[in-house]
Amino acid sequence: MGAALLDTVRQARFVPWLELKLRADRNQARALAEALEGLGAISVTLQDAGDEPVFETQWEQNQLWSQVQVTGLFPEQTSIPEVLDSLKRHTGITTSLESRVATLPDQNWERTWMERYQPQRVGKNLWVCPSWCAPPEPDAVNVILDPGLAFGTGTHESTALCLEWLAEQELAHKTIVDYGCGSGILAIAALKLGAAMAYGVDYDARAMDTSRENARRNGVADRYHALPPESLPTHQRADIVVANILAQTLIALAPRLTRLVQPGGLLALAGLLADQADEVRAHYAAHFALETRARGEWVLLAGRKTTDGD
Ligand SMILES: C[S@@+](CC[C@H](N)C(=O)[O-])C[C@H]1O[C@@H](n2cnc3c(N)ncnc32)[C@H](O)[C@@H]1O
Structure with missing residues (x-):
């Protein structure tokens, strides 16, 4: 325990x-x-x-x-x-x-600490590798990461759930918002998997610095923008929004995250425990058809926006 x-x-x-x-x-x-x-x-x-x-x-x-x-x-x-x-x-x-x-x-x-954090495979072809390890499969899609003082090494179940889900999506030409980006792991993975542009939003300045540095390390800095929540333009829409935060924060952010996803776009919510899923889903149900995936006690809710409204 x-x-x-x-x-x-x-x-x-x-x-x-x-x-x-x-x-x-x-x-x-x-x-x-x-x-x-x-x-x-x-x-x-x-x-x-x-x-x-x-x-x-x-x-x-x-x-x-x-x-x-x-x-x-x-x-x-x-x-x-x-x-x-x-x-x-x-x-x-x-x-x-x-x-x-x-x-x-x-x-x-x-x-x-470094020995505890080892390269991790997600799905078939995506690896998250600490910056001090050589990628075990150099030809795979490798996200090279140094979490610094920000959260997001990929070892947490809810991050792994988001990565697995992202790796299954059609990302080419897509714009992603990673809301609560931490180390930038999800945005950077999406970019390396083919997304056109990613925005990492976080209210912690250390997360923004760390995620920018990780984007640079992965050669995707020109397609990655880290910004605090208040700098995200109100008219901004994304094809895919991923938010791995916490149940109560996801509930509080429901109007904002709903608006961010363009009609027909995708939303993935994580950072919640199985017994919180229904409550979170209820705040999004009017606009999204969300399916549930679980890893241990952690749950991901993901699905498509079914309405034009917000
Ligand atoms: C659990 S970490 C997720 C990091 C990374 N996206 C991942 O999947 O591993 C949650 C992040 O959300 C940020 N966060 C929490 N509440 C937030 C809010 N209301 N607005 C913006 N960022 C927030 C935290 O600073 C933290 O970096």
Whole structure:
């Protein structure tokens, strides 16, 4: 239980590290994670502190487990009492924080993380390869990716569902919007599979930077445009819109995503769990005939726009 939520690695050195583990309530965990990053943690991980099934994982504004273990990894010389003091100042948490500190032996953390992320085949001919690995099939369609600080390595089930679905579509001459682009993985895959133009929309500036860099790395930068949601022109329409975000965000964005898809175009929604599918579908049912695909507990809703309206 307790898959890692947020796992960013900024640097790596062969020195011992201090691991600070904090137990927090759900409503404190994200603020603590952000504060730990701000205080110099080289990695921050959120895990289930109890034994609850994960009911909503990943990403910005969603819920976490009721009790969360927040782990920050710090350089050996860090003063943990000072970190704890600063944490309280930064987060406004006044209660005592249940914490444990351990010294971890020499390890190359970057290597550990890189070893976890390996080339991945999607469908027959599409591969997602980390930028530090040689593509196993050089003649296949290879998306070379460095997720940087943005989400989207292709290893998450909902990203894999979107990639599989994209790989089955007729993409030639098509314009794609990847709403919630993260690393740009979906937009870049679509371009490498033959789409004419892709827009990556994300409200996180790091995602826009990372996705532009990944588009450049894949030789598709001239056909890729990263932009924040407010810069997407209201009259913009796309042949295909893919949004791998979260159930509640997909519901909130229903009018916007509906309008974005041109009549007869395709929509794929992911980032939702099986028991959220009906609720999300209901917000799109007036304009789309959506089919369901699942991978583990994750679901993709995809289908064609059946109306001219929005
Ligand atoms: C789960 S990640 C998906 C990344 C990538 N598209 C993939 O499939 O792996 C969701 C992304 O959506 C972005 N996001 C979440 N809510 C958003 C919103 N309301 N508007 C724009 N971007 C949003 C997040 O910053 C994050 O990069």
